[in-house]
Amino acid sequence: MRRAAVIAGAVLLLSLTACASGAPGEGGAVTESTPPTQPASTLYPSSSSSPLAPGIGPGQPVASGDPTDVPPARWDAIVADLAERGVTGEPELVAALAVTWSSGALGCGKPGETYTQALVDGMQVIVTADGTTYDYRFGQSDTPVLCT
Secondary structure, three states: OHHHHHHHHHHHHHHHHHHHHOOOOHHHOEOOOOOOOOOHHHOOOOOOOOOOOOOOOOOEEOOOOOHHHOOHHHHHHHHHHHHHOOOOOOOEEEEEEEEEEOOOOOOOOOOOOOEOOOOEEEEEEEEEEOOEEEEEEEOOOOOOEEEO
16 A cells, blocks of 8 residues: 555656656747647648638638628728738738647747747738738737748
């Protein structure tokens, strides 16, 4: 009985030690370098009447190429961001994808930065304007992150 208690205690101690050491970086935060659940190279548009339609889950296309398939606040934020960057052409939706990101970096981690380590449900929206493709990422908010 005592031997079993000692073994159980050792296993518990090892488990806690492993958790306490965290991931690389301080406090368990790591630099994001993993791609989203579905990489942009495999995006494809589909005909879905709603970007939040039942049955649409992570890695599933949610837009048909019509900007009205992206929630209005998010589309307006993309248009405003492009205007701030001096893009004068009308943005066209290429694809939008429901994604569960592996961290707060939304799949666009920058070297040396740390991010919250939690699954983040969001959206990836690919647009073109003036012959350039832009990859926008959203987490829970309507604030876009341009992934470069």
